[in-house]
Amino acid sequence: MLRFLSAISIVFLFCFSAFSHAVTVEDSKGTFTLDYTPQRIVVLEFSFADALASVGISPVGIADDKDATRVLKEVRDVIGDWQSVGTRSQPSLEVIASLKPDLIIADIGRHESVYEDLQKIAPTLILPSRRETYEDSLKAAAIIGKVVGKEAQIQQRLQEHRVSMQNSAKQLPENAEVQFTVARKDSLYIHTANSYAGGVIHALGLQNPPLSRDDKQASRQIGLEQLLAINPEYLIVGEYTSPNVVDNWQSEPLWSVLKVARNKHVHRVNGNVWARCRGIMAAERMAQDLVTVLAK
Amino acid sequence: MLNVFKNLPYLGQYFILSFLLCLFAWLSLFSWSIVPITGQQALTALLHPDKNIIAHSIVLDLRLPRVLVAAVVGACLAVAGAIMQGLTRNPLASPSVLGVNAGAALGMATVSTIAPWFGLFGTSVAAIIGGAITWSLVMLLGAAWRGGNEHGRLVLAGVAISALCAALTKAMIILHEDQAAGVLTWLAGSVADARWSHWQQLWPMALVGLLGAFLMSPTLNLLNLGEDNARSLGVKLGWARVICSLLVLLLVGAALSVAGSIAFIGLLVPHMAKSLVGQDHRKVLPIAAIMGALLVMIADVVSRSIIYPIETPAGAILALIGAPFFIYMVRARTS
Amino acid sequence: MRTLFVSFSLFSLLAFLVVLSLSFGAVSLSISEILSGFTPDSEFYFTIHEYRFPRAVLAVLVGAMMALSGALVQGVIRNPLASPDVLGVSQGAGLAAVVLMTLFPSVSIFWLPWAALAGGISAALLLWALCGAHSSAIKLAITGVAMAALYSSAVDFLMLTRPLEINNALLWLTGSLWGRGWDQVFMILPWLVLLPLAFWLAKRMNLISLGDEVATSLGVSIPVTRLSALAIAVGLTASCVAICGPIGFLGLIAPHLARRLVGGRHQILLPCSMVVGMVILLLADLLARTINPPIELPAGIMTAIIGAPYFLWLLLKTR
Numbered sequence: 001m002l003r004f005l006s007a008i009s010i011v012f013l014f015c016f017s018a019f020s021h022a023v024t025v026e027d028s029k030g031t032f033t034l035d036y037t038p039q040r041i042v043v044l045e046f047s048f049a050d051a052l053a054s055v056g057i058s059p060v061g062i063a064d065d066k067d068a069t070r071v072l073k074e075v076r077d078v079i080g081d082w083q084s085v086g087t088r089s090q091p092s093l094e095v096i097a098s099l100k101p102d103l104i105i106a107d108i109g110r111h112e113s114v115y116e117d118l119q120k121i122a123p124t125l126i127l128p129s130r131r132e133t134y135e136d137s138l139k140a141a142a143i144i145g146k147v148v149g150k151e152a153q154i155q156q157r158l159q160e161h162r163v164s165m166q167n168s169a170k171q172l173p174e175n176a177e178v179q180f181t182v183a184r185k186d187s188l189y190i191h192t193a194n195s196y197a198g199g200v201i202h203a204l205g206l207q208n209p210p211l212s213r214d215d216k217q218a219s220r221q222i223g224l225e226q227l228l229a230i231n232p233e234y235l236i237v238g239e240y241t242s243p244n245v246v247d248n249w250q251s252e253p254l255w256s257v258l259k260v261a262r263n264k265h266v267h268r269v270n271g272n273v274w275a276r277c278r279g280i281m282a283a284e285r286m287a288q289d290l291v292t293v294l295a296k
Numbered sequence: 297m298l299n300v301f302k303n304l305p306y307l308g309q310y311f312i313l314s315f316l317l318c319l320f321a322w323l324s325l326f327s328w329s330i331v332p333i334t335g336q337q338a339l340t341a342l343l344h345p346d347k348n349i350i351a352h353s354i355v356l357d358l359r360l361p362r363v364l365v366a367a368v369v370g371a372c373l374a375v376a377g378a379i380m381q382g383l384t385r386n387p388l389a390s391p392s393v394l395g396v397n398a399g400a401a402l403g404m405a406t407v408s409t410i411a412p413w414f415g416l417f418g419t420s421v422a423a424i425i426g427g428a429i430t431w432s433l434v435m436l437l438g439a440a441w442r443g444g445n446e447h448g449r450l451v452l453a454g455v456a457i458s459a460l461c462a463a464l465t466k467a468m469i470i471l472h473e474d475q476a477a478g479v480l481t482w483l484a485g486s487v488a489d490a491r492w493s494h495w496q497q498l499w500p501m502a503l504v505g506l507l508g509a510f511l512m513s514p515t516l517n518l519l520n521l522g523e524d525n526a527r528s529l530g531v532k533l534g535w536a537r538v539i540c541s542l543l544v545l546l547l548v549g550a551a552l553s554v555a556g557s558i559a560f561i562g563l564l565v566p567h568m569a570k571s572l573v574g575q576d577h578r579k580v581l582p583i584a585a586i587m588g589a590l591l592v593m594i595a596d597v598v599s600r601s602i603i604y605p606i607e608t609p610a611g612a613i614l615a616l617i618g619a620p621f622f623i624y625m626v627r628a629r630t631s
Numbered sequence: 632m633r634t635l636f637v638s639f640s641l642f643s644l645l646a647f648l649v650v651l652s653l654s655f656g657a658v659s660l661s662i663s664e665i666l667s668g669f670t671p672d673s674e675f676y677f678t679i680h681e682y683r684f685p686r687a688v689l690a691v692l693v694g695a696m697m698a699l700s701g702a703l704v705q706g707v708i709r710n711p712l713a714s715p716d717v718l719g720v721s722q723g724a725g726l727a728a729v730v731l732m733t734l735f736p737s738v739s740i741f742w743l744p745w746a747a748l749a750g751g752i753s754a755a756l757l758l759w760a761l762c763g764a765h766s767s768a769i770k771l772a773i774t775g776v777a778m779a780a781l782y783s784s785a786v787d788f789l790m791l792t793r794p795l796e797i798n799n800a801l802l803w804l805t806g807s808l809w810g811r812g813w814d815q816v817f818m819i820l821p822w823l824v825l826l827p828l829a830f831w832l833a834k835r836m837n838l839i840s841l842g843d844e845v846a847t848s849l850g851v852s853i854p855v856t857r858l859s860a861l862a863i864a865v866g867l868t869a870s871c872v873a874i875c876g877p878i879g880f881l882g883l884i885a886p887h888l889a890r891r892l893v894g895g896r897h898q899i900l901l902p903c904s905m906v907v908g909m910v911i912l913l914l915a916d917l918l919a920r921t922i923n924p925p926i927e928l929p930a931g932i933m934t935a936i937i938g939a940p941y942f943l944w945l946l947l948k949t950r
């Protein structure tokens with residue numbers, strides 16, 4: 001009798017524990033279920049590493065383009081060492097397999113073509129990252145938190161994040177027009193209200209300047225003439241290389257016609273943080289950058 | 297209408313085309329601007345510039361160099377194409393078909409990805425060297441001097457070399473992903489970012505190249521009669537070829553280094569010019585220069601308007617116009 | 632005798648390269664580990680059976696098909712500078728793929744090979760409609776070149792007006808074996824039906840290489856032979872491009888190399904080209920994976936880098 005009871009209780013306990021770990025979420029391919037807490041996670045985009053770091057989990061592998069400095073410093077400090085699994089556009093599947101992961105987090109935009117192969121290595125959670133908006137990236141972070149068994153922590157972290165963003169917003173001039181651009185060697189790209197940076201700017205109580213063309217493109221190349229037409233109050237330049245196109249333009253007479261040039265409101269920031277990282281910590285870092293340069 | 301124009305005397309055609317050129321230059325100074333500019337403002341900006349008016353600054357600092365560069369680039373490429381066709385006696389010869397553009401692009405991509413510290417000057421020199429190497433290779437491989445019925449061989453040599461250069465250029469771009477957008481824009485060719493510094497780099501080379509071309513036009517006429525006839529009329533064939541090749545490289549190099557790889561002008565325009573004034577190179581070259589200038593300028597205006605206010609590279613538009621013409625040419629000339 | 636020796640060395644080289652590509656990559660494996668990788672419960676099962684082996688098989692198939700297609704085109708056009716590229720098939724396929732990627736980004740990636748296949752075949756049909764059966768080979772080639780120029784300018788136009796899609800499209804356009812597996816191998820297998828047809832044409836191709844008059848007087852119908860050879864080449868190229876993207880230069884250099892090894896008789900030249908193609912593509916993919924792991928380079932770039940110097944040397948020599 002006693003043995004029977006203990007057997008029952010063991011079975012019950014076992015079911016209960018398995019049941020308590022089973023999570024079901026909606027990802028970009030439909031329903032995703034995981035019945036254990038993953039220990040070895042490989043992420044194929046920076047924003048996913050950011051989400052894991054936000055709840056104190058270290059991934060074993062990151063597709064970091066073989067350049068560890070592309071991962072946000074705040075994230076690096078939390079997660080410690082990882083192994084590079086190649087570029088984000090073409091991660092090396094054999095390196096991923098050799099890490100023996102029990103969860104892979106992939107980007108629907110870049111990795112849909114290898115989704116089946118990734119599934120053969122480990123359960124794969126596929127979420128939007130590239131070209132997602134700020135709000136979508138927070139939703140993706142919440143999903144990741146739930147899958148790795150830290151739902152309470154991620155919700156709390158998101159709450160802290162919103163408070164932190166509001167605090168930053170209070171220190172910033174209200175409704176100021178801020179235009180984020182990415183500068184390469186000889187071309188400048190604006191990121192519109194539909195882009196990730198545009199979403200962060202909006203969340204901080206600032207405005208994206210109205211564009212003459214109301215299109216859905218998140219980013220496009222512009223010339224000096226078009227920059228003159230936008231003529232924002234503040235210009236944030238995310239630099240990919242230095243010297244870049246903005247240095248060339250600054251020596252031209254037309255540059256001085258811009259409002260940002262006359263008021264000295266051109267501010268340079270790290271292009272990698274602003275355009276590539278995306279995520280909770282990245283957004284907070286962007287907010288800090290803005291507070292540093294725009295504080296009232 | 298077209299027939300009336302064709303029957304006009306040479307000088308008449310010349311003046312009408314020059315007038316059109318000025319008209320489009322003026323249009324290009326103020327049209328499709330995000331900051332509103334009127335046609336009258338464009339003229340006053342030229343005559344009585346006032347630095348405090350934004351429109352005047354745009355016209356003088358952005359639009360004027362852009363128009364001038366577009367015109368000179370078009371003229372250079374058209375004249376280079378005419379020389380190449382005269383030299384090889386091959387109606388399909390032109391910088392883009394014979395791989396000069398692809399070679400220049402490879403040179404430029406190599407320098408800007410491997411040694412970006414060379415700057416603008418370095419990339420121009422690299423573009424010219426790359427173009428020179430491919431041009432000599434294609435001429436050697438395609439047995440270009442034989443002329444006559446071997447049109448196909450020369451073109452296939454050009455295509456093979458172009459494919460080679462294009463593959464290596466792509467390799468450069470992929471290995472340095474961050475530079476991809478810049479190299480692609482260069483490959484398509486655009487005068488959108490032309491400034492006075494580009495103009496200053498362009499005009500001396502273009503002037504020498506164009507003047508040299510006009511001086512060589514009687515020789516080109518003689519070459520047209522066939523090698524033996526030309527030789528018996530006192531043409532030193534070797535020298536004529538070397539000088540013409542150098543002129544082509546100078547013109548193409550000047551154009552490519554400021555505007556990027558603009559294709560098909562060199563193929564299209566000489567044929568248009570010849571259909572107007574016949575085979576005499578003394579007349580063909582000036583008309584081709586003006587028509588080339590006009591065409592690139594129009595393409596530049598179209599490139600601004602097509603997805604306004606986004607700038608589409610003018611070269612991409614010229615390629616879309618030029619490629620069907622290339623197909624037509626092939627069908628008409630190789631039967 | 633020479634043929635025997637050449638084929639023996641080529642096949643040993645091929646076998647050696649297959650073993651190398653199974654054992655090297657981001658992680659190096661020993662022979663026993665490779666063998667264990669074919670059993671489902673091994674820890675290397677994914678790396679070997681699901682990743683390196685199908686990739687090597689695909690490289691062998693695609694290399695053979697592209698090289699065969701190149702040999703056919705060179706035989707018909709009778710110009711050593713011709714290649715499947717002059718038919719505009721790769722560029723047509725590329726245009727269809729880029730249209731799908733840029734204008735319909737929401738469409739599943741599953742349709743990409745089918746779109747590319749349709750694009751490649753329509754390009755060939757359009758070329759045939761423009762030239763007809765009776766135009767000269769060289770005219771066909773140059774019209775194809777012109778069509779290819781049109782397609783690639785359209786591709787450039789699309790990529791430049793939609794800057795965000797550049798990298799995905801560029802990666803596809805250079806040709807790569809990354810992420811291809813058994814599914815792609817099974818997609819390409821049905822096209823192997825074309826191989827016996829190509830060998831059946833070999834004898835007629837020999838006669839064609841003697842010149843149109845001789846061939847006609849010996850009872851070979853030039854238009855029929857030419858059309859069937861080109862149709863086979865188009866089918867082979869289009870199916871390869873649809874799956875791997877346009878892998879440059881393979882169709883151009885593999886037949887050249889084969890011709891130098893075994894001479895111009897098509898009965899031997901065609902199979903030899905295929906083996907040379909397999910060797911080149913396997914080598915290219917092996918280098919692409921191992922040169923800077925875990926970064927994967929597109930194999931199409933490596934074929935160009937391997938092939939380019941040889942091609943230039945060859946051209947200067949045979950001028």
